[in-house]
Amino acid sequence: MGQRVAIVGTGQTDHKSSRKDVNGVELIQEATARALEDAGLRRQDIDAVVIGNMDHFEGINYVDMWSIDGNGGLHKPVMKVTTGGTTGTTVAIAGYYHVASGLFDTVLAIGWEKNSESDTTAAIITCADPFWERPTFGGAVAGLAGAACEYMHRYGITERDAALIAVRDRKNALKNPYAHLRKEITVEDVLNSPMLAYPIKLLDMCPRSDGACAIVFASEDKTKCITDKPAWVHQVSSRHNFTFFTDVERAGRMPTLYEACMDIYKNEGIKNPLHELDVVEMYVPSSFAGLVWIDALGVCDEGGAARLVSDGVTEMDGELPINPSGGVISTNCIGATGLIRVAEAAMQISGKAGEHQIDGAELALATGFGGCQWSDVLLIGSSKPN
Amino acid sequence: MVNEEIVYHGRIKVPYSWSVGEYGSRFFYELKENKKIWATKCPKCKKVFTPPRKTCPDCFVPIGEWVEVGPNGTLITFTIVRYSAQIHPIPPPFAIGIIQLDRAETGLVHLIGGVEVEGIRSGMRVKPAFKEDRGGSLLDISYFEPVE
Numbered sequence: 001m002g003q004r005v006a007i008v009g010t011g012q013t014d015h016k017s018s019r020k021d022v023n024g025v026e027l028i029q030e031a032t033a034r035a036l037e038d039a040g041l042r043r044q045d046i047d048a049v050v051i052g053n054m055d056h057f058e059g060i061n062y063v064d065m066w067s068i069d070g071n072g073g074l075h076k077p078v079m080k081v082t083t084g085g086t087t088g089t090t091v092a093i094a095g096y097y098h099v100a101s102g103l104f105d106t107v108l109a110i111g112w113e114k115n116s117e118s119d120t121t122a123a124i125i126t127c128a129d130p131f132w133e134r135p136t137f138g139g140a141v142a143g144l145a146g147a148a149c150e151y152m153h154r155y156g157i158t159e160r161d162a163a164l165i166a167v168r169d170r171k172n173a174l175k176n177p178y179a180h181l182r183k184e185i186t187v188e189d190v191l192n193s194p195m196l197a198y199p200i201k202l203l204d205m206c207p208r209s210d211g212a213c214a215i216v217f218a219s220e221d222k223t224k225c226i227t228d229k230p231a232w233v234h235q236v237s238s239r240h241n242f243t244f245f246t247d248v249e250r251a252g253r254m255p256t257l258y259e260a261c262m263d264i265y266k267n268e269g270i271k272n273p274l275h276e277l278d279v280v281e282m283y284v285p286s287s288f289a290g291l292v293w294i295d296a297l298g299v300c301d302e303g304g305a306a307r308l309v310s311d312g313v314t315e316m317d318g319e320l321p322i323n324p325s326g327g328v329i330s331t332n333c334i335g336a337t338g339l340i341r342v343a344e345a346a347m348q349i350s351g352k353a354g355e356h357q358i359d360g361a362e363l364a365l366a367t368g369f370g371g372c373q374w375s376d377v378l379l380i381g382s383s384k385p386n
Numbered sequence: 387m388v389n390e391e392i393v394y395h396g397r398i399k400v401p402y403s404w405s406v407g408e409y410g411s412r413f414f415y416e417l418k419e420n421k422k423i424w425a426t427k428c429p430k431c432k433k434v435f436t437p438p439r440k441t442c443p444d445c446f447v448p449i450g451e452w453v454e455v456g457p458n459g460t461l462i463t464f465t466i467v468r469y470s471a472q473i474h475p476i477p478p479p480f481a482i483g484i485i486q487l488d489r490a491e492t493g494l495v496h497l498i499g500g501v502e503v504e505g506i507r508s509g510m511r512v513k514p515a516f517k518e519d520r521g522g523s524l525l526d527i528s529y530f531e532p533v534e
Contacts, residue, residue: 020391059398121471130404131414132437135524136475136496138467138482145465146484146495153463153508197465242443 002100004220004385006230009039010343010352015180015211015331018116024058027212028112029070031336035108035214036072038352039226046216047104049073052081052091053113053335056123063112071110084127085283086238087111088213088338089368089376093236095217096378100233105219111339112212115332120208127371138197140285140371141205145197148288152199155303157291159199163190164309165290166203166329172316173326175355180209180331190287204287211333213340220384231346234363235379237263242372256375257296257367264365264379265298273320274299274313278361279348280322281341283369284329293367294322316358324348324356338368338376345380409438412452414522421516423456425490436490456487458533459494461510466503475525481506485530496524500531 011034013019013027022030028051036042049071055061064073064080071078083090088111095109121139128134138145151157167187173179185203193203223230239256261273270276280297284290294305299320308314314322323329325344328337345364347353362383368376406414409426413436416422425436430445436455441448464483467474474480481498483506498506500515512530520526 020393059396119472122473125473130402131406131410131523133495134473136482137473138465138480138495139469139471139473141469142465142467142482145467146463146482149465149508150463150484194468196469197467200465 002097003102005096005099005217005233006220006223007215007233007342007346007380008218008223008226008230009035009041009216010346011035011038011214012178012340012343013211013213015178015209015333017180017207017209019114019210024060024112024114025067025070027070027114027210028067028110031112031212031214032070032072032108032110035216039216041106041216041226043072045106046072046076046108047106048077048079048098049108049110050079050081050091050094050098051110051112052083052087053111054082054084054087054123056118056126057113057115057120057334058117072108082335084370085334086338086368086370086374086376087335088340089283089342089366089378090238090338092215092339092342092378093238093376095215096233096236099217099219105222107217108214109217109339110212110214111336113333113335114210115208115334116210124371141200142197143371144286144289145200147292148199148286151288151292155306157303157306159191160187161306161310162199162204162287162291163187165284165287166190168309168315169284169290169323169327169329172324172356173330176325176330177354178331179326180211181207182330200286200288206285206328206332209331209333211331211336213336213343215339215343215346227350229350231349231380232383232385233378234381234385235264235267236377238374238376240374253295253302254293254373254375256373257293257369257377258298260375260377261297264377268379273297275319277320277363277365279324279345279358279364280320281325281344281364281366282322282327283338283341283367284323284327285332285369287329289369290329297365316356321358324353324358341366341368342378342380345378349380349382407440409440413438417526418520418522421457422454423487423514424452425455425487427451427453434489434491436487436492436494453489455490456514458511458513459485459487459490459530461498461506461508461512461530462486462493463508464498464506466506479503483530485512496527497529498531499529
């Protein structure tokens with residue numbers, strides 16, 4: 001176990017489908033400046049920067065240097081991290097590692113994407129194996145759809161069950177000033193929206209957004225000087241795999257998310273995550289994944305997620321609120337998406353979530369999802385970790 | 387200040403030549419020349435992989451044994467793609483699914499054809515429809531179709 005690390009500041013841009021008013025560097029600067037302001041720090045107070053996105057979305061291959069005007073890293077160590085969908089959570093974990101190692105005291109972690117600048121589906125294919133997967137690649141939506149079909153078939157889940165996830169997240173987004181899609185939708189709206197790839201319809205699916213997020217990590221000594229409401233990093237866990245889009249392992253509960261969660265619960269001594277966790281910010285690319293991965297959190301039996309959701313357990317006032325921010329179904333600037341989950345979890349712990357605050361949240365879980373089925377999970381808490 | 391938000395348009399088009407490796411070469415050669423599908427079998431955990439893997443990701447030992455799989459298999463799951471994207475192999479609507487070939491323990495994603503999309507069911511038995519003109523790629527199989 002490394003040194004204690006806390007999140008002492010977060011910043012997000014105003015997320016939209018297209019931020020034509022700024023270029024990529026300026027977008028990054030907007031989040032960086034807000035995170036520094038939230039922490040009450042200046043650029044000069046930062047020891048190192050970790051930044052990430054998925055190169056092909058913007059065709060920019062050296063964001064660490066290219067964005068120096070925006071990332072605050074002039075003449076400092078800057079490290080680029082990119083792990084596809086999990087980039088944002090991996091950036092957070094890398095920021096945490098920097099400080100936990102004892103080598104750095106204050107580290108800025110930045111995730112960003114300007115998805116409007118290219119063809120998202122065409123860029124995503126670069127994560128697929130060129131000769132085993134790409135010839136028959138149906139796109140990101142189709143990949144999720146195949147897994148969704150299998151889950152529905154196995155557990156008798158309906159399209160209506162899944163639609164409740166999109167309805168919940170879009171309703172929560174109304175309370176989040178940074179959310180990209182802020183319009184309430186109904187189950188009927190979801191069911192009647194255009195079919196993309198059965199069973200995934202337009203309103204089951206996340207949008208693509210332009211946006212950035214930044215987080216300041218600090219050592220215990222620095223944290224004392226910065227804030228009296230830090231969000232401590234209690235646990236981090238990553239589980240990697242490369243299931244081809246072709247793999248039967250894709251179907252069913254996501255093993256990497258399950259394994260990462262179990263690792264965290266074991267290390268933290270959590271016996272009953274449904275009761276002990278106060279809030280979850282989950283990387284949910286589609287409503288169906290939002291069901292399947294509740295199973296993977298280990299808060300119900302496999303196939304039990306639909307019941308939890310329809311019983312209201314995951315609503316803002318339920319036993320385990322999921323995505324009070326409105327989640328990925330409301331905002332999806334891909335390289336920032338995972339980091340926003342971590343920032344939102346930290347905001348809940350520090351009592352900074354405004355209208356979408358879960359009162360008294362003391363333990364928050366944030367998850368990240370990568371396309372070929374890998375997972376990052378972070379546990380953030382109000383008490384100082386052991 | 388001006389009110390116009392100017393966007394600069396560009397395009398990156400980079401040709402690549404990807405080596406498929408020794409095992410991939412054998413797989414694609416057999417597909418092209420003999421219309422056969424081969425897999426590899428881990429000496430330790432005995433898992434049968436197609437596409438063939440040279441190393442077992444779990445046991446992390448080299449795999450030397452080859453076994454013929456399929457050509458028939460079972461459709462594990464599928465979807466019908468109804469949106470257009472530049473990267474699609476054919477225009478929508480089309481079906482893709484995960485096929486578990488007989489004797490294999492992993493899946494293969496491929497197009498499902500030779501049947502109206504409404505008639506496709508999970509658990510259906512399928513067989514490959516090989517192209518006449520084959521060049522050594524996964525698309526030497528046009529699609530998997532129901533076994534009559």
